[in-house]
Amino acid sequence: MSSFWNKDGQRALSYALIIFYVLVSPLVFVGSYHFIGDLLDFSHFGFLLPPYLGYVVIPLYLLALIYLLAFPGEKSDLKRLHLVHGGVLAGLGLLLVILVSSYIASGFYWSPVMGTVNYIFPIDLIVYGCIAVLIGAFLFIQPLLPGSDFSSWKRKERGKWFWPLFSGSLLYALIALYLLGALLSGVDFGDWFSGTFALMFPSYFMMALTSLLLLPIVYRENLLSAHPEKKRAMLMTLVPGILVGIGLIFLIATNLYEPNLYVKGGKAYFPIDFEGSLNVAPVVLSLFPLIGFLAILVPNIRSSSKKEGEDEKE
Numbered sequence: 001m002s003s004f005w006n007k008d009g010q011r012a013l014s015y016a017l018i019i020f021y022v023l024v025s026p027l028v029f030v031g032s033y034h035f036i037g038d039l040l041d042f043s044h045f046g047f048l049l050p051p052y053l054g055y056v057v058i059p060l061y062l063l064a065l066i067y068l069l070a071f072p073g074e075k076s077d078l079k080r081l082h083l084v085h086g087g088v089l090a091g092l093g094l095l096l097v098i099l100v101s102s103y104i105a106s107g108f109y110w111s112p113v114m115g116t117v118n119y120i121f122p123i124d125l126i127v128y129g130c131i132a133v134l135i136g137a138f139l140f141i142q143p144l145l146p147g148s149d150f151s152s153w154k155r156k157e158r159g160k161w162f163w164p165l166f167s168g169s170l171l172y173a174l175i176a177l178y179l180l181g182a183l184l185s186g187v188d189f190g191d192w193f194s195g196t197f198a199l200m201f202p203s204y205f206m207m208a209l210t211s212l213l214l215l216p217i218v219y220r221e222n223l224l225s226a227h228p229e230k231k232r233a234m235l236m237t238l239v240p241g242i243l244v245g246i247g248l249i250f251l252i253a254t255n256l257y258e259p260n261l262y263v264k265g266g267k268a269y270f271p272i273d274f275e276g277s278l279n280v281a282p283v284v285l286s287l288f289p290l291i292g293f294l295a296i297l298v299p300n301i302r303s304s305s306k307k308e309g310e311d312e313k314e
Contacts, residue, residue, distance in 0.1 A: 029181025
């Protein structure tokens with residue numbers, strides 16, 4: 001296992017990042033949905049603390065950890081990263097298991113399978129906690145195995161603004177996970193026979209696009225190296241820009257046609273708009289794809305300007 005991990009582990013992690021992202025998006029949606037519903041007075045915070053931890057905090061933490069391991073910086077100490085964050089992840093998983101078990105034992109959760117948050121809640125949280133413990137323990141032990149060596153892993157150059165931007169990207173990822181999870185979960189409980197169903201299609205498109213824009217952001221260097229230089233602008237800038245532009249046009253049109261669109265047809269996805277008759281959804285669906293597009297556009301402009309400067313010197 002050690003030799004395989006050293007040789008192909010980075011590539012495996014980069015693929016695992018996509019798979020894990022899609023798999024946990026419904027969990028993040030469920031946890032965030034209940035958090036939003038409790039925003040008025042947080043009267044259910046104690047009851048919902050395990051779902052917040054198991055559905056949102058642990059998945060987002062593991063997602064960030066997988067990214068940092070798959071795309072390490074030039075000064076990253078990968079062994080230390082494994083040890084520290086593997087230990088933290090195992091600790092969070094253990095905390096979740098203890099918390100849920102104590103809730104069940106004390107009667108605060110009256111059954112191991114109550115079905116209030118989902119069909120198998122809260123026993124699923126114990127399973128997720130155990131999985132987090134196992135993954136954390138593996139990450140912690142792996143660099144201690146004989147022959148562990150990460151010197152062959154490719155590393156990325158990071159500027160001085162990496163960590164502030166990375167922290168902001170976690171907020172983007174949280175929103176994107178929520179929207180993708182809402183879209184995937186909507187297959188089960190979406191209002192498919194609503195009179196506004198057709199008007200929701202631009203919203204569905206933007207919900208998916210918010211996550212799709214992460215691909216050229218996270219895998220930028222991989223995509224650029226796989227295509228000739230002349231195709232870079234179309235691949236990395238023009239195509240995402242066109243998709244965001246088309247989505248915005250139809251999103252604005254549908255909201256102008258039906259100002260209460262999300263109250264009538266989006267209650268399964270946007271509880272704030274339904275309960276408070278607010279228009280938060282169109283702002284989020286417009287703003288975050290634009291942010292994602294800018295995150296693609298700016299690095300390409302900078303790299304293009306840098307290359308032009310180097311050509312002039314030559």
